[in-house]
Amino acid sequence: MAAESIAYRNRWIRLAAPWLVPIGLILFWQIFAVSGLIPHRILPSPVEVMQAGFHLTVTGEMPAHLWESSQRAVIGLLIGGTIGFVFALLNGLFGPAHLVFDSSLQMLRNIPHLAMIPLVILWFGIGEPAKMFLIVIGVFFPIYINTVHGIRSTDPKLIEMGRIYGLTPWELLFTVVLPSALPSILVGLRYALGIMWLTLIVAETVACDNGIGYMTMNAREFLQTDVVLVGILLYALLGKLADTVTQALERWLLRWNPAYR
Amino acid sequence: MSNNTLLEARLVSRTDKAVAVRTHALSKEFSGRLVLHSLDFRVDPGELVAVVGKSGCGKSTLLRLICGLEKPSSGWVEVDGERLNGLSRHARLMFQDAALLPWKSVKANVALAAPRKSLRDRVAEDALQHVGLRDRAQEWPSILSGGQRQRVALARALASDANLLLFDEPLGALDALTRLEMQALIERLWLERRFSAILVTHDVEEAAALADRILLMEGGRVTFQTTVSLERPRDRASAEFTALKEAILERILGRHA
Numbered sequence: 001m002a003a004e005s006i007a008y009r010n011r012w013i014r015l016a017a018p019w020l021v022p023i024g025l026i027l028f029w030q031i032f033a034v035s036g037l038i039p040h041r042i043l044p045s046p047v048e049v050m051q052a053g054f055h056l057t058v059t060g061e062m063p064a065h066l067w068e069s070s071q072r073a074v075i076g077l078l079i080g081g082t083i084g085f086v087f088a089l090l091n092g093l094f095g096p097a098h099l100v101f102d103s104s105l106q107m108l109r110n111i112p113h114l115a116m117i118p119l120v121i122l123w124f125g126i127g128e129p130a131k132m133f134l135i136v137i138g139v140f141f142p143i144y145i146n147t148v149h150g151i152r153s154t155d156p157k158l159i160e161m162g163r164i165y166g167l168t169p170w171e172l173l174f175t176v177v178l179p180s181a182l183p184s185i186l187v188g189l190r191y192a193l194g195i196m197w198l199t200l201i202v203a204e205t206v207a208c209d210n211g212i213g214y215m216t217m218n219a220r221e222f223l224q225t226d227v228v229l230v231g232i233l234l235y236a237l238l239g240k241l242a243d244t245v246t247q248a249l250e251r252w253l254l255r256w257n258p259a260y261r
Numbered sequence: 262m263s264n265n266t267l268l269e270a271r272l273v274s275r276t277d278k279a280v281a282v283r284t285h286a287l288s289k290e291f292s293g294r295l296v297l298h299s300l301d302f303r304v305d306p307g308e309l310v311a312v313v314g315k316s317g318c319g320k321s322t323l324l325r326l327i328c329g330l331e332k333p334s335s336g337w338v339e340v341d342g343e344r345l346n347g348l349s350r351h352a353r354l355m356f357q358d359a360a361l362l363p364w365k366s367v368k369a370n371v372a373l374a375a376p377r378k379s380l381r382d383r384v385a386e387d388a389l390q391h392v393g394l395r396d397r398a399q400e401w402p403s404i405l406s407g408g409q410r411q412r413v414a415l416a417r418a419l420a421s422d423a424n425l426l427l428f429d430e431p432l433g434a435l436d437a438l439t440r441l442e443m444q445a446l447i448e449r450l451w452l453e454r455r456f457s458a459i460l461v462t463h464d465v466e467e468a469a470a471l472a473d474r475i476l477l478m479e480g481g482r483v484t485f486q487t488t489v490s491l492e493r494p495r496d497r498a499s500a501e502f503t504a505l506k507e508a509i510l511e512r513i514l515g516r517h518a
Contacts, residue, residue: 164352164353166348166376256364257403
């Protein structure tokens, strides 16, 4: 009985524990803001930020920006991820392709993709293609590198087993190689999502006329610190949401693996 | 009961499908090092031959050549009267590691070996029944013990209609008790199905318990062979068994001279 109640309490403690720090911080923040220790223009109180967020939602301004940003993020991720995945298949499966392409790609990887911004603006101006291009390059590398790594670290014994049992090359790819690479591919996806948001923020802040980045930069000009904070918190939420979704995906796709149960 | 006889009938009909293996002056070289020296070797249909020897004597290489995973440097392998070119369609190799796909259920692992796709599920269930793991069909391989995994690998080989089973120390990583159980299982399946089999092992007792014929390999050559005519199942405590074991061990350890 006692052991049961401890286990029960443990479950609640485990659910609550990750929230302690954020909630504590917000409480502190509220107390400081209300007491007037921090000037309003530097840091409005959490309640004010929430009000600003509510207001922006009701007017439809924030949902519109959110929609624009998400669209950019998802399309960029799909394009960059697909290119990365196809290159990874090519270079992971065929030795000669790896020999020809990999060292060049590794060289390009060492250029921080945000350093390309001036060049990208020269090429594409400040329109949609520029932002898309940056996101595509940003997500390409984590997907590419992790997929290649996953494919190349497939257990050779399993491939031999598949060949002995007469699997065709397609069957080998889909029943042996790709499932074996999947944990690595998903790690790549999580990295890519992080980079996707980062790139989006920077791209929208540099030059844009919609999106969350634009919303915050615009608010800065009007000294609306609360709106800036809404934007920042929104990024945090979106990032966390993307990560939670991938983690759930990981747990489901890798349920055969004791490490993910 | 009727289900059982049906199964028996199906299994018995396989008997005549066991294949013969011959190697002709088979040599294999890895970067200048000769691993097999012009080996002439034969397995008759339905025969269980054990190959014993110290590690590095070339016994694993021999199996890899016979199933076609490696190409000979010279000489050739003949399976069922045909000269081997590429992978053998008769041979199934079992490694020390069961080589199960961890992302597929036990049953799906066995089913992938079944030659006719339409019968996959039934064949897999039959095969699992034979190794005593029918009730674990839906589990992930990761939760099975080492012995159970090897049973699944064995079921997979059975499901594939194998006519020639090549065992590359399949029991090497198991504890002594599980190993005895697995040896009994292999013997029972072999008696039922009479596939041809080559068992590579460094356990002399295992060879003496299971094989019709025992070959000793040293430095890429067969240096000794003996036919075992003891009755099955073999009594490991009998004087003949012990004498056989001692004789082989003495050959291996080089005390025969």
